[in-house]
Amino acid sequence: MRAIRRFTVRTVLPEPLAPLDxxxxxxxxxxxxxxxxxxxxxxxxxxxxxxxxxxALLGSLAPRxxxxxxxxxxxxxxxxxxxxxxxxxxTEPRWYQRELxxxxxxxxxxxxxxxxxxxxxxPQYSGGLGILAGDHLKSASDLGVPLVGVGLFYDAGYFxxxxxxxxxxxxxxxxxxxxxxxxxxxxxxxxTPARVHLPLAGGSxxxxxxxxxxxxxxxxxxxxxNIGDNxxxxxxxxxxxxxxxxxxxxxxxxxxxxxxxxAVRLYSRLTGAPEPEVYHCNEGHAGFLAVERIRELxxxxxxxxxxxxxxxxxxxxxxxxxxxxxxxSRYGKDLVAQYFGGGAELPGVPLEKVLALGSEDYPGxxxxxxxxxxxxxxxxxxxxxxxxxHGQVSREMFHPLWPxxxxxxxxxxxxxxxxxxxxxTDPAFAAVAAARLTEExxxxxxxxxxxxxxxxxxxxxLWAVRRALRGNLVRSARARVRQSWLDRGASPAELGWxxxxxxxxxxxxxxxxxxxxxxxxxxxLSDPDRLTRxxxxxxxxxxxxxxxxxxxxxxxGVGLIQRLVQFADNPAVRERIVFLPNYDIAMxxxxxxxxxxxxxxxxxxxxxxxxxxxxxxxxGALNLSIRDGWWDxxxxxxxxxxxxxxxGVTDQAERDRLEAAALYDLIEEVVAPRFYDRDADxxxxxxxxxxxHTLATLGPKVQATRMxxxxxxxxxxxxxxxxxxxxxxxHDGARxxxxxxxxxxxxxxxVRVDHVEAQGVADVVNVGDRIEVAVYVSLGELGPxxxxxQLVAGRADDRDELTDxxxxxxxxxxxxxxxxxxxxxxxxxxxxxPFGYTVRVVPQHPGLAEYTELGLVAAGGEH
Numbered sequence: 001m002r003a004i005r006r007f008t009v010r011t012v013l014p015e016p017l018a019p020l021d022x023x024x025x026x027x028x029x030x031x032x033x034x035x036x037x038x039x040x041x042x043x044x045x046x047x048x049x050x051x052x053x054x055x056a057l058l059g060s061l062a063p064r065x066x067x068x069x070x071x072x073x074x075x076x077x078x079x080x081x082x083x084x085x086x087x088x089x090x091t092e093p094r095w096y097q098r099e100l101x102x103x104x105x106x107x108x109x110x111x112x113x114x115x116x117x118x119x120x121x122x123p124q125y126s127g128g129l130g131i132l133a134g135d136h137l138k139s140a141s142d143l144g145v146p147l148v149g150v151g152l153f154y155d156a157g158y159f160x161x162x163x164x165x166x167x168x169x170x171x172x173x174x175x176x177x178x179x180x181x182x183x184x185x186x187x188x189x190x191x192t193p194a195r196v197h198l199p200l201a202g203g204s205x206x207x208x209x210x211x212x213x214x215x216x217x218x219x220x221x222x223x224x225x226n227i228g229d230n231x232x233x234x235x236x237x238x239x240x241x242x243x244x245x246x247x248x249x250x251x252x253x254x255x256x257x258x259x260x261x262x263a264v265r266l267y268s269r270l271t272g273a274p275e276p277e278v279y280h281c282n283e284g285h286a287g288f289l290a291v292e293r294i295r296e297l298x299x300x301x302x303x304x305x306x307x308x309x310x311x312x313x314x315x316x317x318x319x320x321x322x323x324x325x326x327x328x329s330r331y332g333k334d335l336v337a338q339y340f341g342g343g344a345e346l347p348g349v350p351l352e353k354v355l356a357l358g359s360e361d362y363p364g365x366x367x368x369x370x371x372x373x374x375x376x377x378x379x380x381x382x383x384x385x386x387x388x389x390h391g392q393v394s395r396e397m398f399h400p401l402w403p404x405x406x407x408x409x410x411x412x413x414x415x416x417x418x419x420x421x422x423x424x425t426d427p428a429f430a431a432v433a434a435a436r437l438t439e440e441x442x443x444x445x446x447x448x449x450x451x452x453x454x455x456x457x458x459x460x461x462l463w464a465v466r467r468a469l470r471g472n473l474v475r476s477a478r479a480r481v482r483q484s485w486l487d488r489g490a491s492p493a494e495l496g497w498x499x500x501x502x503x504x505x506x507x508x509x510x511x512x513x514x515x516x517x518x519x520x521x522x523x524x525l526s527d528p529d530r531l532t533r534x535x536x537x538x539x540x541x542x543x544x545x546x547x548x549x550x551x552x553x554x555x556x557g558v559g560l561i562q563r564l565v566q567f568a569d570n571p572a573v574r575e576r577i578v579f580l581p582n583y584d585i586a587m588x589x590x591x592x593x594x595x596x597x598x599x600x601x602x603x604x605x606x607x608x609x610x611x612x613x614x615x616x617x618x619x620g621a622l623n624l625s626i627r628d629g630w631w632d633x634x635x636x637x638x639x640x641x642x643x644x645x646x647x648g649v650t651d652q653a654e655r656d657r658l659e660a661a662a663l664y665d666l667i668e669e670v671v672a673p674r675f676y677d678r679d680a681d682x683x684x685x686x687x688x689x690x691x692x693h694t695l696a697t698l699g700p701k702v703q704a705t706r707m708x709x710x711x712x713x714x715x716x717x718x719x720x721x722x723x724x725x726x727x728x729x730x731h732d733g734a735r736x737x738x739x740x741x742x743x744x745x746x747x748x749x750x751v752r753v754d755h756v757e758a759q760g761v762a763d764v765v766n767v768g769d770r771i772e773v774a775v776y777v778s779l780g781e782l783g784p785x786x787x788x789x790q791l792v793a794g795r796a797d798d799r800d801e802l803t804d805x806x807x808x809x810x811x812x813x814x815x816x817x818x819x820x821x822x823x824x825x826x827x828x829x830x831x832x833x834p835f836g837y838t839v840r841v842v843p844q845h846p847g848l849a850e851y852t853e854l855g856l857v858a859a860g861g862e863h
Contacts, residue, residue, distance in 0.1 A: 094144025141216030257288030284372030473594025750780025
């Protein structure tokens with residue numbers, strides 16, 4: 001029988017237990033083991049039944065049980081103690097307040113992302129982008145960084161994955177009730193729900209309410225369009241993550257970016273929180289935040305579009321997460337024009353200027369396309385990739401936006417991703433470390449190298465906890481495999497074999513991630529017979545645990561899952577290789593600590609960063625990976641193994657075959673023998689040496705607190721400094737910079753290098769010799785203060801292309817007639833071998849982040 005009305009009845013806690021509500025609504029519990037242990041103690045069986053959801057637990061406890069708990073003095077004292085601990089965590093000065101002594105640090109940062117992976121209880125994520133965003137917020141909270149997160153609340157999250165009898169992925173979209181989640185609705189002082197209103201095409205308006213998820217010290221604002229103020233189509237805008245038509249996704253991104261800025265303004269008005277100085281756009285989905293901020297400045301400050309753009313750009317950081325052009329949101333300009341042209345045009349924000357910000361108006365681009373990553377780059381002062389190699393790949397991918405410069409000069413830096421240690425370190429493993437090592441020894445990693453007689457963790461103890469974690473995974477996998485087969489239609493009588501799936505004493509390899517084709521889920525199946533022999537080796541067997549979701553529209557990815565599942569269904573191997581459906585945070589927190597080896601075999605260099613192997617490393621797992629993403633820069637030969645790549649092979653099938661063979665060889669000849677080589681106590685000593693080295697060297701590096709500190713020091717603080725420079729006096733700095741850029745662009749055709757003279761270049765040049773250069777330039781309507789004349793020198797290849805070059809600014813030496821000037825400088829030879837140099841002129845202004853910002857360069861000249 002169907003109810004005619006549905007609503008949520010909240011539990012009323014006894015007064016002594018009232019702080020439990022505060023503890024449940026602050027998501028710090030998701031990484032604070034003592035708080036989770038408290039909730040578990042209220043009713044262990046119920047805690048497991050509600051999937052470790054504190055809000056659901058409190059809502060399911062019977063009133064009689066609550067009264068009993070409220071009379072338990074020891075429990076009440078524990079509740080009070082944890083509530084006081086949370087309050088201290090929320091209010092005490094932390095790294096940002098205590099240690100970061102920089103007057104330019106921002107008062108507040110707004111962080112925009114399309115997805116957030118904080119806890120399995122709040123399924124608002126699809127994969128690595130969301131997990132990274134969640135870890136960014138948690139680490140910012142731990143460090144005391146004044147950050148506010150902005151996202152969308154999706155009614156059905158991403159999707160729930162199961163398998164059909166034939167092994168195909170099946171998607172369902174269970175609806176979430178935000179009233180039963182650790183969320184509170186943002187309200188006006190009179191108690192009515194606060195609203196954001198976003199004008200759209202055709203004179204319609206999209207309305208959204210704002211849910212607040214408290215992530216430790218960090219508020220996360222989630223916009224929700226499923227309210228009665230909207231018609232049915234508008235209510236569905238936030239129905240699910242990465243679903244629907246192109247227009248549906250565009251509406252989501254308009255709400256995330258433009259509506260998100262409005263939500264930040266709303267939150268600041270209602271709470272008194274400081275307005276952000278820095279806006280961090282995590283991937284291009286939120287790029288329209290720049291358009292809304294431009295609209296604000298035009299309407300409230302009277303700036304023209306160009307000056308407003310400079311003010312907005314000064315305060316924006318853009319992070320790109322994909323090295324694959326297909327992974328970028330791209331829309332037809334005609335579709336975007338419906339939302340910014342005609343009756344939808346924003347006052348002072350012309351359609352043609354909005355379209356220009358995302359236009360692929362560069363060689364190789366599609367002139368009819370609006371590119372959200374291009375929008376992000378053109379409206380930000382600083383941009384970064386998420387690993388050193390990914391920064392290089394991103395500079396090459398976006399090089400067409402700066403055609404006059406070398407790809408290495410494209411203004412995209414990198415901050416290598418990290419993971420939140422308290423979230424991803426298994427509590428049992430953390431307890432072993434805490435019992436033996438000091439906080440400083442754990443933070444630096446040095447404690448893992450101490451011998452037992454000096455207070456270190458003994459090999460036997462470390463090996464025992466590693467085996468216990470493997471055992472946890474085996475038990476969880478058996479239950480999941482059995483349930484999956486029941487969901488696929490098998491009867492319980494058929495499933496006795498699931499009790500023997502996996503073995504807690506067998507070398508366990510994990511592979512779990514999203515399933516686009518470039519991640520090569522089925523590379524391990526390239527030679528099924530050889531893989532079978534590895535899995536069933538009588539002396540050194542291997543077992544593999546696989547998980548991952550494919551976007552429902554990615555037919556190739558869905559097919560890869562089906563192929564893997566069909567192989568794993570074979571009775572000959574099904575106890576040694578399993579596919580676990582519905583990969584999520586809860587599964588990952590058992591899977592990653594329980595694996596001995598974490599496998600990653602993307603098609604290099606298409607992995608931006610990847611963080612799953614980092615999570616394994618925090619728990620003593622070793623990585624076995626293609627040198628891509630973060631592994632390319634941190635693999636050192638002792639913390640795991642690098643799978644050789646066939647980079648020069650253009651035939652994809654042949655490349656896969658070669659790299660799969662290399663993978664099999666490593667497992668069979670190196671990895672498995674080292675794992676099974678035991679001493680008299682049954683401990684694999686050489687394996688443990690690698691585990692300790694991994695914990696000591698990778699443990700500190702992979703922390704997201706390291707990552708957030710880098711963002712603060714290298715990106716947020718310089719951006720805040722630039723904002724303050726342009727904000728003073730009614731944004732006079734922004735007006736001046738916009739005017740200067742317009743003048744430079746107009747005058748640039750008149751800039752040229754006329755003549756170059758060099759002294760010191762003899763027939764034979766030795767290391768240590770110095771060359772003197774004089775460059776004569778014509779600047780037309782510009783003055784020498786508007787430009788920098790540069791000497792670019794370095795190694796020259798067979799085509800006279802400069803590589804590994806250095807850029808040296810030259811000094812104004814002489815003012816000549818007719819707008820001509822002479823610049824001079826010197827260069828001391830510090831390299832042997834083929835050498836070359838050139839000269840060029842670039843714009844120069846204190847408001848520029850880089851000399852490449854305008855994309856203008858005048859090079860050449862005659863000797």
